Amino acid sequence: MDVRTEQGTHLLGPVLVVGAGLLGASIGLGLRNRGLDVVLSDSSPSTEAVARDIGAGRLLADAPDGGEDLLPELVVVATPPDVTARVVADALLAHPDAVVVDICSVKEAILADLTGMPGVAAHLSRYVGTHPMAGREKSGPVAARAELFTGAPWVLCAHAASAPDAVLRAESLAVDLGAVPARMSAAEHDEAVALISHLPQVVSSLVATRLQDSPVQALALAGNGLRDVTRIAASDPRLWVQIFSANAARLVDILHGVREDLNRLISTLEEPTADGARLDMAQLISEGNAGQARVPGKHGAPPDSFARLTVLVDDVPGQIAKLLTEIGGTGINVEDFRLEHSPGRQVGLAELSVLPGKRHELTESLTQRGWKVVQ
Amino acid sequence: MDVRTEQGTHLLGPVLVVGAGLLGASIGLGLRNRGLDVVLSDSSPSTEAVARDIGAGRLLADAPDGGEDLLPELVVVATPPDVTARVVADALLAHPDAVVVDICSVKEAILADLTGMPGVAAHLSRYVGTHPMAGREKSGPVAARAELFTGAPWVLCAHAASAPDAVLRAESLAVDLGAVPARMSAAEHDEAVALISHLPQVVSSLVATRLQDSPVQALALAGNGLRDVTRIAASDPRLWVQIFSANAARLVDILHGVREDLNRLISTLEEPTADGARLDMAQLISEGNAGQARVPGKHGAPPDSFARLTVLVDDVPGQIAKLLTEIGGTGINVEDFRLEHSPGRQVGLAELSVLPGKRHELTESLTQRGWKVVQ
Numbered sequence: 012m013d014v015r016t017e018q019g020t021h022l023l024g025p026v027l028v029v030g031a032g033l034l035g036a037s038i039g040l041g042l043r044n045r046g047l048d049v050v051l052s053d054s055s056p057s058t059e060a061v062a063r064d065i066g067a068g069r070l071l072a073d074a075p076d077g078g079e080d081l082l083p084e085l086v087v088v089a090t091p092p093d094v095t096a097r098v099v100a101d102a103l104l105a106h107p108d109a110v111v112v113d114i115c116s117v118k119e120a121i122l123a124d125l126t127g128m129p130g131v132a133a134h135l136s137r138y139v140g141t142h143p144m145a146g147r148e149k150s151g152p153v154a155a156r157a158e159l160f161t162g163a164p165w166v167l168c169a170h171a172a173s174a175p176d177a178v179l180r181a182e183s184l185a186v187d188l189g190a191v192p193a194r195m196s197a198a199e200h201d202e203a204v205a206l207i208s209h210l211p212q213v214v215s216s217l218v219a220t221r222l223q224d225s226p227v228q229a230l231a232l233a234g235n236g237l238r239d240v241t242r243i244a245a246s247d248p249r250l251w252v253q254i255f256s257a258n259a260a261r262l263v264d265i266l267h268g269v270r271e272d273l274n275r276l277i278s279t280l281e282e283p284t285a286d287g288a289r290l291d292m293a294q295l296i297s298e299g300n301a302g303q304a305r306v307p308g309k310h311g312a313p314p315d316s317f318a319r320l321t322v323l324v325d326d327v328p329g330q331i332a333k334l335l336t337e338i339g340g341t342g343i344n345v346e347d348f349r350l351e352h353s354p355g356r357q358v359g360l361a362e363l364s365v366l367p368g369k370r371h372e373l374t375e376s377l378t379q380r381g382w383k384v385v386q
Numbered sequence: 387m388d389v390r391t392e393q394g395t396h397l398l399g400p401v402l403v404v405g406a407g408l409l410g411a412s413i414g415l416g417l418r419n420r421g422l423d424v425v426l427s428d429s430s431p432s433t434e435a436v437a438r439d440i441g442a443g444r445l446l447a448d449a450p451d452g453g454e455d456l457l458p459e460l461v462v463v464a465t466p467p468d469v470t471a472r473v474v475a476d477a478l479l480a481h482p483d484a485v486v487v488d489i490c491s492v493k494e495a496i497l498a499d500l501t502g503m504p505g506v507a508a509h510l511s512r513y514v515g516t517h518p519m520a521g522r523e524k525s526g527p528v529a530a531r532a533e534l535f536t537g538a539p540w541v542l543c544a545h546a547a548s549a550p551d552a553v554l555r556a557e558s559l560a561v562d563l564g565a566v567p568a569r570m571s572a573a574e575h576d577e578a579v580a581l582i583s584h585l586p587q588v589v590s591s592l593v594a595t596r597l598q599d600s601p602v603q604a605l606a607l608a609g610n611g612l613r614d615v616t617r618i619a620a621s622d623p624r625l626w627v628q629i630f631s632a633n634a635a636r637l638v639d640i641l642h643g644v645r646e647d648l649n650r651l652i653s654t655l656e657e658p659t660a661d662g663a664r665l666d667m668a669q670l671i672s673e674g675n676a677g678q679a680r681v682p683g684k685h686g687a688p689p690d691s692f693a694r695l696t697v698l699v700d701d702v703p704g705q706i707a708k709l710l711t712e713i714g715g716t717g718i719n720v721e722d723f724r725l726e727h728s729p730g731r732q733v734g735l736a737e738l739s740v741l742p743g744k745r746h747e748l749t750e751s752l753t754q755r756g757w758k759v760v761q
Contacts, residue, residue, distance in 0.1 A: 013517050052718045065534050075475030083743055087562070121743050144607050145609075152433055157697065158698050158735065158758070161698065162734070163609075164606065164607050166402075166607065170687050192608070193603075193606070195603065199601075199604075200643040201599075202604065203601070203607050204605065204607070205609055206600055206604055207595060207600075207604055207605065207608045207609075207611075207612045208607075208609070208611060208612070210593055210596060211611045211612050211614075211615040211616075212611065213651065213670075214589045214593050214615065215611075215615055215678075216670050216673070216674030217589065217647055217648060217670070217673050217674070218585055218586055218589050218644075218671075218674075218677075219674035219675070219677035219678040219681075220644060220647060220670065220673040220676075220677050221581060221585060221640055221644065221674075221677065222581070222677035222678070222680050223673060223676050223677045223680070225573075225578075225581055225582075225680070226578070227573075228574065228577035228578065229577065229581055229582055230569065230680055230681065230682055231539065231568070231682060232519050232539050232541065232568070232578050232582055232583075233580070233582045233681055234519060234520075234538075234582075234583075235681060236582075236583060236586045236587065236590075236617075236618045237582045237583070237586050237681060238609050238683075239579065239591055239614040239615070239618070239679055240586040240589065240614070240618070240647065241586075241674075241677070241678045241681055242611075242614050242678070243611045243614070243677060244671075244674035244675065244677065244678040245616070245678045245679070246589070246671065246675075247671075248667075248668045248672045248675065249672035249675075251667070251671050252664050252667045252668045252671070255655060255658070255667050256658045256659075256663070256664065256667070259655040259656075259658040260655075261658055262655055263655040263734035265596055266648065266651065266652050266655065267652065269592050269593075269596065269648070270594060270597060270648055270652060272592055273592060273641065273644070273645055273648065274645070276588065276641065277638055277645065278534070278632065278643065280634040280635075280637055280641065281634075281638055283630070283631045283634040284631075288631070289631065292492050292623075292626070292627045292630050292631070293624070293627045295588075295591050295595065296591050296619075296621065296623035296625045296626050296627070297595075298591070298595040298598060299590065299591030299592070299593075299595050299616075299619035299673065300594070300619065300620060300621075301594075301598050302593075302594035302596060302597035302598045302616070302619065303590075303594040303597070303616045303617070303619040303620045303665070304620070305597050305598070305600070305605055306594075306597065306605065306608055306612060306613055306616055307605055307606060307608060308613075314671050321531065321533075323533050323536065330719070331719060331720045331721075331723075333711075333714060334714070335397055335710035335711065335714040335720065335723075336710065336711050336713075336714025336715060338707060338710050338711075338716070339709070339710040339711025339712070339714060340711060344455070344705070344706060345706045345710065346706075348429065348706070348710075348723050349723075349724065357415065358736055360533065361537070381673065383533070
């Protein structure tokens with residue numbers, strides 16, 4: 012491999028992207044924005060045509076001789092988890108000078124499959140498993156965007172046989188797309204995502220499932236709590252079945268713990284006046300407090316590192332726009348902005364997060380301009 | 387009762403608020419803003435002093451003769467659920483001309499307790515159970531705000547013996563505080579909140595609990611999914627123990643269903659390659675999709691009734707302010723605004739929701755001003 016990638020600087024291309032869904036097409040868009048030659052391939056002719064049409068790259072199918080002469084520097088396998096190992100193996104064999112990465116949400120199962128494939132082991136020095144921690148509830152190339160990975164962690168899982176320069180080239184992909192590389196083992200990665208990604212997905216679906224037959228009158232009372240907990244339940248079943256299957260052992264370990272807690276809570280609620288019942292409930296919620304406090308906020312900052320203030324906004328056209336203008340006019344950087352709303356609510360509460368030292372100044376400025384700052 | 391409240395117009399006061407925590411103090415602040423005489427009382431001298439100091443009302447303890455001559459039009463019981471029925475009963479007996487409402491998160495248990503109290507039944511025509519669907523993760527009078535209820539649903543649970551004019555007076559309280567009254571039975575209310583409030587609270591805590599001993603490295607990969615699912619796990623254990631206890635039977639019914647789904651998923655994940663395993667997983671997620679789609683968005687609108695666009699924002703001081711200013715400058719009403727961020731991410735993605743007909747115009751305007759609109 013050349014000095015360029017050994018220094019971990021930038022990709023030069025061409026880059027072959029296999030799988031042109033949300034992630035593959037987003038990678039194509041991002042690399043095209045850097046001027047790289049991106050070649051796309053997808054088992055679905057209509058998917059790859061859409062990806063090409065939005066500017067994610069040219070099609071392998073349109074290349075002379077079907078791309079037989081293509082010498083990619085890097086092959087990115089962005090197919091569904093089910094077929095990822097097979098496609099990685101094919102790419103390693105078809106492109107003997109290329110580094111091959113996949114971007115699948117699980118890493119150990121892919122590596123184990125590859126290791127077990129006859130004739131592939133000798134090529135694994137050029138394979139690096141990766142996982143960009145970015146996605147959307149939507150899928151397909153239509154939802155793709157070049158900036159999907161900007162600032163997000165991109166996990167790189169070098170294995171025992173990975174060549175150092177292959178890892179550097181994989182890292183260049185992450186860096187070129189604006190992501191923040193994070194190196195860890197496949198086992199560490201799979202344990203982490205079981206907890207921070209697959210578990211929330213399961214429980215969000217478990218809650219949302221209960222809403223299927225509920226009275227409309229009940230749902231009309233829902234607030235941000237229910238909305239937040241169920242948001243990711245909108246995700247794609249086909250994809251998640253593959254992710255759950257591929258990380259089943261780790262996920263089920265965590266779910267055993269959840270079931271224990273749930274069983275204890277159910278027993279307690281079945282006899283809510285029994286000795287110790289309240290203590291049991293309080294313990295669950297207190298432990299939840301402790302766990303929640305460990306969830307990092309923006310930029311890994313502790314959750315409480317920003318000060319908040321809330322502004323009352325009439326929900327008539329132009330009011331939110333006016334507030335946004337005037338916040339802008341203060342020149343104070345808003346770290347987060349959230350509208351609280353509720354069904355039937357005709358007035359919004361805009362919650363702003365700012366550095367603690369700026370809270371007073373922003374409150375004063377907005378109050379002077381006639382806004383009602385309520386907290 | 388007088389013509390004024392029979393017409394359901396406005397309260398005139400005095401209003402006695404018993405319990406000066408987040409909700410009681412917020413009610414006091416809101417009614418004081420309307421110029422009403424609000425008298426506060428709390429079992430904790432320091433709590434009631436704080437509530438007085440922030441302007442939520444004068445103290446019963448400071449009134450001549452300890453308030454013996456006070457003739458409140460309305461008594462609002464805003465104590466913890468545990469003592470609510472007892473405090474309501476005392477208020478009915480102490481103030482024979484007053485309407486008494488409570489604002490507890492559960493309604494049947496309170497009514498049952500009251501009905502069983504000797505000497506109280508004859509006064510229950512003046513009692514109306516209510517529940518404002520508003521709150522915060524914070525508690526205590528320091529977190530109070532007059533606008534807490536603005537635009538939120540406020541459930542009124544008239545019972546068989548409630549006098550119509552008592553219900554009207556309770557409704558006046560909701561309306562005077564800017565809330566939207568919603569009438570239903572105590573049973574309907576308790577079933578609704580078990581599903582839309584207590585269930586999300588339980589599962590949020592169940593997930594957050596799992597995070598207590600997780601590696602920091604794993605948490606650093608967390609995205610908005612985990613943050614959203616665990617946000618309400620920050621809630622107060624003392625309060626929630628009382629809420630869960632008081633609605634235990636309804637909540638446990640729902641949790642039995644959750645446990646069935648969880649057990650099925652665990653069995654499936656224990657043998658992920660068995661016949662039908664994938665179908666079982668897909669079914670859970672698909673049913674979650676169907677339930678999630680029923681969660682109302684802003685103003686009860688269906689979740690997809692707004693068009694979204696995403697703008698890339700460098701996270702340097704002034705950039706978000708600048709974006710907000712320029713969105714304001716377009717005059718287009720923004721229905722929702724959300725910053726997506728991730729640990730270590732130095733660039734934010736601002737997701738704006740607008741009426742579908744305005745999406746193109748806003749995209750054009752922002753692009754012309756040099757913003758990168760990425761979706």
